[in-house]
Amino acid sequence: MQIIQSNIANLPTKYGNFKIKAYKQNSQEHLALMSENFNPNETINLRIHSECLTGDVFGSIKCDCQKQLELAISYISKNGGMIIYHRQEGRNIGLLNKVNAYSLQDSGKDTIEANLALGFKEDEREYSIVEYILKDLGVKKINILTNNPSKIEFLEKIEKLEIVGRIPTIVEPNCYNKDYLRTKKEQMGHML
Ligand SMILES: Nc1nc2c(ncn2[C@@H]2O[C@H](COP(=O)(O)OP(=O)(O)OP(=O)(O)O)[C@@H](O)[C@H]2O)c(=O)[nH]1
């Protein structure tokens, strides 16, 4: 696996001061944001946030991504830890395909049916870069901020990494995302 790493830099944000490091794997560039007091010998509060440009940047309320990201950054700036911004947009089908999936959803398909209709699996993400980043930064114990059992399943497979606990990232549903959240809960096993 060919991975290029940046140096570590300071990143002051409206939530507090972070350290930032970038990792490039093939054409995908990922980020690790560490709280100021980040100490890999302690249990690290970890959010693996899957990129969602429409939610994270434009505030789309068709999904719960932006609220989850805000919740995670606030929690981690207060309690310490790190965010891995995992740039596998649209469950790794890419932005253009995600917009096509949204178009199919406008005609009645749910989030899974739309992916399948475009010739993808319901979830195309893979997490090898996450394992690489955790090892690079010396993380040994984590509290994971997620509702997604497949992220936990992946983390459980990493040697010498202990999952101490899970912190739910539950967001109040709205009329635009309630069906999406129901599909995630009932068909993708999310703990909502
Ligand atoms: N293909 C596709 N991707 C979507 C859709 N809605 C959101 N996404 C992407 O799904 C990813 C987020 O996945 P979610 O299922 O919301 O949550 P998760 O990351 O699996 O789990 P949590 O850790 O609990 O947030 C982001 O990459 C979004 O861009 C959709 O309808 N179709």
Ligand SMILES: [Zn+2]
């Ligand atoms: Zn989203």
